[in-house]
Amino acid sequence: MTTTMVPEKGAAGAPAIAPHVRGYVERVRGGDLGALPAVTGLVVLCAVFSVLRPAFLSPINFANLFTQGAAVAIIAMGLIFVLLLGEIDLSAGFASGVCAAVLGVLLTNEGWPWYAAVLAAMATGAAIGLVLGTLVAKLGIPSFVVTLAAFLAFQGVVLLLLKEGTNISIRDQTILAIANKNMPPVLGWVCVAAGVLAYAALQIMQARRRTARGLSAVPTSLIAFRVGTLAVISGVAVFLLNLERSRNAAIVSLKGVPIVVPVIVVLLVVLTFVLQRTAYGRHIYAVGGNAEAARRAGINVDRIRISAFVICSFMASAGGVIAASRANSVDPNTGGSNVLLFAVGAAVIGGTSLFGGKGRALDALLGGAVVAVIENGMGLMGYTSGVKYAVTGCVLLLAAGVDALSRKRAAATGRR
Amino acid sequence: MSQAPVLDLRGIHKSFGPVQVLHDVAFSVYPGEVTALVGDNGAGKSTLVKCIGGIYPIDSGEYFFEGEKVQVGGPRDAAALGVEIVYQDLALCDNLDIVQNMFLGRERRSGLILDEATMEELAARTLDGLAVRTVTSLRQRVSSLSGGQRQTVAIAKAVLWNSKVVILDEPTAALGVAQTAQVLDLVRRLADRGLAVVLISHNMNDVFAVSDRVAALYLGRMAAQVKTSEVTHSQVVELITAGRSGELGLQNGNGATS
Secondary structure, three states, rough: OOHHHHOOEEOOOOEHHHHHHHHHHHHHHHOOOOOOHHHHHHHHHHHHHHHHHHHHHHHHHHHHHHHHHHHHHHHHHHHHHHHHHOOOOOHHHHHHHHHHHHHHHHHHHOOOHHHHHHHHHHHHHHHHHHHHHHHHHOOOOOHHHHHHHHHHHHHHHHHHHOOOOOEEEEOOOOHHHHHHHHHHHHHHHHHHHHHHHHHHHHHHHHHHHHOOOOOOOOOOHHHHHHHHHHHHHHHHHHHHHOOOOOOOOOOOOOOEEEEEHHHHHHHHHHHHHHHHHHHHHHHHHHHHOOOOHHOOOOOOOHHHHHHHHHHHHHHHHEEEEEEHHHHOOOOOOOOOOOOHHHHHHHHHHOOOOOOOOOOOOOOOHHHHHHHHHHHHHHHHHOOOOHHHHHHHHHHHHHHHHHHHHHHHHHHHHOOO | OOOOEEEEEEEEEEEEEEEEEEEEEEEEEEOOEEEEEEEEOOHHHHHHHHHOOOOOOOOOOOOOOEOOOOOOOOHHHHHHEEEEOOOOOOOOOOOHHHHHHHHOOOOOEEEEEOOOOHHHHHHHHHHHOOOOOOOOOOOOOOHHOOOHHHHHHHHHHHHHOOOEEEEEOOOOOOOOOOHHHHHHHHHHHHHHHHEEEEEEEHHHHHHHHHHHEEEEEEEOOOEEEHHHHHHHHHHHHHHHHHOOOOOOEEOOOOOOOO
């Protein structure tokens, strides 16, 4: 334990950054690509679309990207938990549809207050996950089959709830606000400042504590780089979102960060915390990496499996509420057609492995952004839905291919 | 040795459906000694170990730990007693790093949050205590380690918990010459620190290199449990293959009748 016991000293007495850079390059070479493909893809796609269609860069389109991609990204964040175990949930899309239908029926037909209806929708999501997870973990039916059956069944449940396909419109202002209203511009800046400061404080505190105990810590320059990146990205995003994007500002002003953005950010932070900083999250990775090892370590593998499905369906219900808010209504197609495949695609494009054991909550956002940009950009280019589907399918295949290849390469270099 | 056994099994029976795997097995393990558990394929070594570790419940028989009769209903019970098993297939998670693997299932926490710093310190101290110098970083993923390093991590994981009995299931089976020597060295050091070590092995060289006692299983029966210094290489082989060797071993022929 020579190197870990003696923190590597840089020239100024601070830990050096070089080993971290070298470590990252080695990881990428060894097949652990992480977020690299998604970020590269995002940059390339954005560059291509903004050159071909300058409207892509307009503030209104930028804001649209967030509201378009929100539901898929949130469902994808939940799917990450299931994917980490090496399982799949094909029913997440229609689970979100069922929850949205529950919300719509309770809200509009039964006249429930919004918070009660949302609570009921999310409880429905959790209950769906509990059933699916129990079938997978206790009965041992492959998750592919269980959730494929649920995919079909939920499609029917949505139709039943909506009385054979009537469209229920949502009129509750609070629910509508989630995807359609914006934060005051000032509040956007306050949130960015608070978020960046909190992140910086956490990173510095952690590094200090580790250095004080003689453990190798992240060098200050790397912390500065991370904090800087976060500040620049969030700053630019908020700046763009705070621009006036109404066609006629005199009639109605349209600016500020869409309310759905902080919702996503909070969910991202919470799920990342759960996965990276709690024993529960560690156990999820362990079960995904080697279920037998986890069992022998005394981890209740069944309970972990069931809970992952509960989280997945719960997040799907949140996605359903947001989809209903954005569409101003619930119809039999809510959560249907491409939602699930986009969500799985988002997770995989973001770098989550379909083989389990590898992935982060952030992957869902990165991948979700790629999917949303493709959808949005190709729409602007005037391509038909047919072309959009085909291209998204190819991108998903490409991402899964990268996953499989990097896994192969990792096995070859001993970094599976 | 006059010391009392730390782990003492008496009259253990275990069957899987119609197949009886262990017949009336007695097995004792002493602190500060390496007890080699030998036997041919299918003799019941792995089953016995899994019964000790609480993975399989025993059908009948008595389980004494430090002189007291105990019930072991699951892996956590065995771990609570201080019995740790290092399995042949290692039971490490490739996607986690060394520290994460060593603390898997027993993570240190402060409140809700994992206490990574303390875990890393303890892991470093344990590996230092075992004089392990072959790993460069504790934050390396296990997937990037060699077979010998993995075995080292698995053994270090077992001794991290102030365990009293460490059972190693074929720790050298997949290793090269140099790595085998390293691991055997480590096994000897564990016993010298006062732990009771059980070494399952097919390799007679390993058995005679490090063990103090040999226990030979033959078709689910304990053929003999003797001091290594009192038997020869060929006697142990006879015990493994025939269940008896001269005065030693099962005296009623092939041991299949009872």
